[in-house]
Amino acid sequence: MPGAGSQSRSGMVDQAPRGDVLIVEDDPALREVYGEVLAGEGFGIRLAANGHEALDLLNAEPEVPCAILLDLRMPGMNGWELADRLHMTARWQDVPIVVVAAHYLVADEAVRIGAASWLQKPVTLDRLVAAVNGACAPLGGAA
């Protein structure tokens, strides 16, 4: 059942909700780690194991996430295909994508799919948080 394993969590600290981050990553352990740390930073979290699940989640929620953490190689719909679909849809085409992948040419691939930034696995959580903060609070917005 698509999206069955996905969930949305509210922030865990006493902070105003800062918008949702959609995490698209096929490895369950990494989904958990990214989710925990970003929830700890006050973001709402949506989890998807591949592009199909991500589209299901995006369609199900009226609110557009403030950033999408995107792995590239995934079974089913991969990161490249999902990025294409997002670019084709007016509602989602401006959502910043942060590529987090083990691909050895991750920077090139990130530029190719028009990502806002990129990180190569393994990634430190400080850099992950910084990248999501950057994506979700553009142009000196109050974060």
Place this chain on the structure above:
Amino acid sequence: MTPAKGRKRRIAPAAKKTTGSGWVGSADQLFLVLQEAGDAITVVDMSGELQYANKAAATAMGFEEPDEAVRLPREELMARFDLLDAEGRPLPEDALPGRRAQRDGSAREALVRFRIRATGEERWSLVRPTLVRDADGRPQFVISSFHDVTALKATERRLTLLADAGSILGKAVDYQESLNELARMVVPDLADWCVVDVVEPDSGLRRVAVAHEDPDLVELAEEVQRRWPSNIDEGATGEVLKTGEALFLPMISEEQLDAAARDEEHGRKLRALGLVSVVILPLIARERVLGLLTLVRSDESRAFRDDELPLLRELAARAGTAVDNTRLLHEATEAVRLRDDFLAIASHDMRTPLAAILGYLQLALRRARKAEDPSGQKLVEYLNAAEGMAGRLTDLVADLMDVSLLRSGRPIALEPVELEIGLVAERMVDAHRRLARRHHFVLDHAQPVTVRADLRRFERVLDNLLSNAVKFSPSGGEIRVTVDHKGGTARVRVKDHGLGIPADDLPELFTRYRRASNVAGVRGTGLGLAGSREIMRQMGGDIEVTSREGKGSTFTVTLPIVSE
């Protein structure tokens, strides 16, 4: 010109009186000496007419008797030959040594090739002219002696040919190209046709080179090959491929052509190709027949001779070595590429558990720094998860070690113990159930089944199959694991409802490094199934698969049951 064969007559040493000319015999005897000399000797008068030819000269010009030659007018006589210089270029009559001597008394010797037009036979001669003058110094006639160096030249050309072939084949990176170059080089000197076929491991005989001076005939040969391809296990080619022995057909008879023709039209076209004298040589390297070198001469006068075979065999041997070398080079390059691919994917695969370990440790650290979670419950959770991931990484490395042993043909050191495989399956299914929440795991395990197996390796094989089942059914669904036994064989079946495997990929599924063509986006080293099958076979069992693309796959692991 052919030396007169052993017909030198002994001159009787009658009276040893000389006549002041260094000769003790009669003038008749002297004439006999001239007539029977091994070298060809001619005398041409100042108008260019042949006045005298000895026997060797007559034979060389294709006459039975010297008189036949002498009777012919100069033009008719010369029309019987093509004159060529040492490089094979046409030589004008005026440039013949005898003609030069006539003009200016030059005694310079020269190498001349005579091709007898009627037969196509070609002779190399070293020609020495001498202008003879009378007592007043007036030119009288020119004596030419012709020393036959055809055999010497043939040896020289053989050596040159082999040297050239060696340099063409030696640089072979692509044997198709070098064999083509070789074929073009040997035509038309060595043969009118040169054809090279190579045995391809999968697809049989492949024609890689066809050379003839006439492009129309090359086209015809290609048409014949297309419409009536030579068969790898039939006919002359099949015979040579099977025995590895050269087939020598110095003169092909009408009957042989008829026998080779598959129908009337084929026969007509074969005749049009001019298959008169044929040698089919095997290309052999390391005792395997790698292909065929076919040489054809279209002219009866140039039919292949026995004494040419050693050269032709040597040529074929060099071509065979070149094919073998380029194949070995290609295989080595491919092996290096596969290894590089493997390393790239393996290091990619290691990044994921490494990233998770790092992530959990950092989560734990963040919590510890903020002094949240006084009970330490979350800390323990994260550290446990990090430990689990480090275990996964360790397994991955152990897998790589096993596979590298298996790849090099060395058995891994198994530690077999008695196992109840239902319990092992249950443990593995539980672990995956926790990891893959979108999938619905079902375990059918009615009764205990005991086998002897290496626990860690058997766990990894099952883990591999379960991971694959999850990985290749991205939209979730049921994964059913059934443990049972049938006729002394224990079975574990893992059935998913995922992408399935295209039928074309099934035969290669357990081949190392291969992955099904429809999973390009899914990560993995592609080592799992190959390594798993090797391990199962070393434990006396096996893995098999049935699959339908789009419907899912069922992998069945078997092991012999331990009898009670």
